[in-house]
Amino acid sequence: MYLMEWMVVLDHKRYKPGSIWDEQQKKNAEREKKHEKKLFAQGLGHLRTAKESDIHESRSEVVDDNGSIYRKTKAYLDVCTYNDDKRGLITLLMGVVCLYLIGGVDFLVFILRQAVTGLDESGEVVSLSSLIFPLVAFSVVVPLLYFVFFRYLIKAWRLEAFTVRRLMVRFNRETRKVYLLRPGFLGGVKAYDWEEVDAILPKNMPNHEGIGGMLVLAVKTEENENPYRDFGVDGAFLGLPSRDYQHLLSFWEYIRRFMEDGADAVPAPKRLRSKWPNPLTSMWTVSRLSLPGGFDLGRSFLWLRLALTPVFVIWGLGHYASLLLSYEGRFPKAIRQASGESELRSWLELLAYNLLPLLYTAVGLWLYYAWRHGLDWRLPLQYLGV
CATH class of the missing domain: 1.10.287 (Helix Hairpins)
Structure with a gap:
C-alpha cells in the first residue's frame, strides 16, 4: 500500500485555508522553524542545508543487496520500494x-x-x-x-489496486541519474541527478538490534504548492526492511558502490525479485509481517505464524487480487533508451507480465471449479474444438 508516498504528495499541495490539511501543514512548518532556531542557537546552522550523508563517502565495509533488486546490468540497477509488498487488506x-x-x-x-x-x-x-x-x-x-x-x-x-503493481527506482550510472517510476497521483515519473540525492542515514545512530527500517532517499525540488515551505521534498522509500542499522548501511553501500565504482564493484544479487504475481508468494509475503527493524514473524514467532495461517491465506488472496487488479508499468521510452534497454524485450515483458497472470489465474480457477463440481477439466478445450 503506497500510503507513505501518498502522504509525501499531499504535503506538497495547497489546501483551503483553515482546513485540516492546511492546519497540519502549518504545524509542520512551525515545528521545522523551531528546529532551525535550535540549530542556529547551537552554532549548527550549516546543518540546515547539509545532507545527512555524503554519497561519495563509504559507510560500510560490506555490501548487501537486501533481496531488493529487480535487475542489475552494467548500466543500471532497478530497486524495489518499501511498500510494494504491503497490500491486500x-x-x-x-x-x-x-x-x-x-x-x-x-x-x-x-x-x-x-x-x-x-x-x-x-x-x-x-x-x-x-x-x-x-x-x-x-x-x-x-x-x-x-x-x-x-x-x-x-x-x-488506488493505493494498492488499479495502479502500477510496483514503484521502482532505477539507478543509472552512465547517465548519473536516479529515475522514479510512479503513477501520476504519487508524483509521476521523475529523474534526478545522482549528486542531488540524499540518503537519510544519520552518522551517529547506534546499531542496536531491531533499529533498521527502510532506506529513505530525498531530493529537494522546486515543485511545491505548500504555502508554508519554500521548497518541496521528493524521494522514495527503498528496499525490504533491514534487520539493524548496519544492515541498512550495507544496503546503501551496495547502491553507492554501483553508482560510484561501477557494476563490477558489487556482486550479483543473491536472488533477483520476481515480478510474477503468485498466490503462494502472496501468502508467504503477508505472513512475514516484515516491519521496520526487520521484525519478522517467520524468524521470531513461528508458532504464532502457524496459528494465524487461515488469516494469512485470506490476506494473501487479497494481496494477490490487488496485484491482478493492477498493471505492470515501465519507464518512458527516453529513459529506456538511455538505459540501453531492448525495445523488443520491453514490449514482450509488458505483454507477458500484464496478460499471462490473468490467463494462468483463470485456468487455475477453472481447474478448481471443475474439481469441486466433478466436471471434466477439458470442457473449454472441447468447446474450442481442440
Missing part, C-alpha cells in the same frame, strides 16, 4: 463493500419488481403499503453509498 475491505453495493442494487430491483407486479416470488399478492418504507429507504441509501464509494473510497483503493 484494502482490497479485501473494498471487496466486501462491493458485495454490499451489488446486493443493495439487487434488493432494490427486487422490491421494485414486487411494487410494479404486486406479486412476490411465490406469486402471492403483496401489499403496496408494506413496500413503501424499504423502497424509499433503499432508493436513498443505495445511490448515497455508490456516491461515497466512487467519490472517496475508490481513491483509497
Whole structure:
C-alpha cells in the first residue's frame, strides 16, 4: 500500500485555508522553524542545508543487496520500494463493500419488481403499503453509498489496486541519474541527478538490534504548492526492511558502490525479485509481517505464524487480487533508451507480465471449479474444438 508516498504528495499541495490539511501543514512548518532556531542557537546552522550523508563517502565495509533488486546490468540497477509488498487488506475491505453495493442494487430491483407486479416470488399478492418504507429507504441509501464509494473510497483503493503493481527506482550510472517510476497521483515519473540525492542515514545512530527500517532517499525540488515551505521534498522509500542499522548501511553501500565504482564493484544479487504475481508468494509475503527493524514473524514467532495461517491465506488472496487488479508499468521510452534497454524485450515483458497472470489465474480457477463440481477439466478445450 503506497500510503507513505501518498502522504509525501499531499504535503506538497495547497489546501483551503483553515482546513485540516492546511492546519497540519502549518504545524509542520512551525515545528521545522523551531528546529532551525535550535540549530542556529547551537552554532549548527550549516546543518540546515547539509545532507545527512555524503554519497561519495563509504559507510560500510560490506555490501548487501537486501533481496531488493529487480535487475542489475552494467548500466543500471532497478530497486524495489518499501511498500510494494504491503497490500491486500484494502482490497479485501473494498471487496466486501462491493458485495454490499451489488446486493443493495439487487434488493432494490427486487422490491421494485414486487411494487410494479404486486406479486412476490411465490406469486402471492403483496401489499403496496408494506413496500413503501424499504423502497424509499433503499432508493436513498443505495445511490448515497455508490456516491461515497466512487467519490472517496475508490481513491483509497488506488493505493494498492488499479495502479502500477510496483514503484521502482532505477539507478543509472552512465547517465548519473536516479529515475522514479510512479503513477501520476504519487508524483509521476521523475529523474534526478545522482549528486542531488540524499540518503537519510544519520552518522551517529547506534546499531542496536531491531533499529533498521527502510532506506529513505530525498531530493529537494522546486515543485511545491505548500504555502508554508519554500521548497518541496521528493524521494522514495527503498528496499525490504533491514534487520539493524548496519544492515541498512550495507544496503546503501551496495547502491553507492554501483553508482560510484561501477557494476563490477558489487556482486550479483543473491536472488533477483520476481515480478510474477503468485498466490503462494502472496501468502508467504503477508505472513512475514516484515516491519521496520526487520521484525519478522517467520524468524521470531513461528508458532504464532502457524496459528494465524487461515488469516494469512485470506490476506494473501487479497494481496494477490490487488496485484491482478493492477498493471505492470515501465519507464518512458527516453529513459529506456538511455538505459540501453531492448525495445523488443520491453514490449514482450509488458505483454507477458500484464496478460499471462490473468490467463494462468483463470485456468487455475477453472481447474478448481471443475474439481469441486466433478466436471471434466477439458470442457473449454472441447468447446474450442481442440
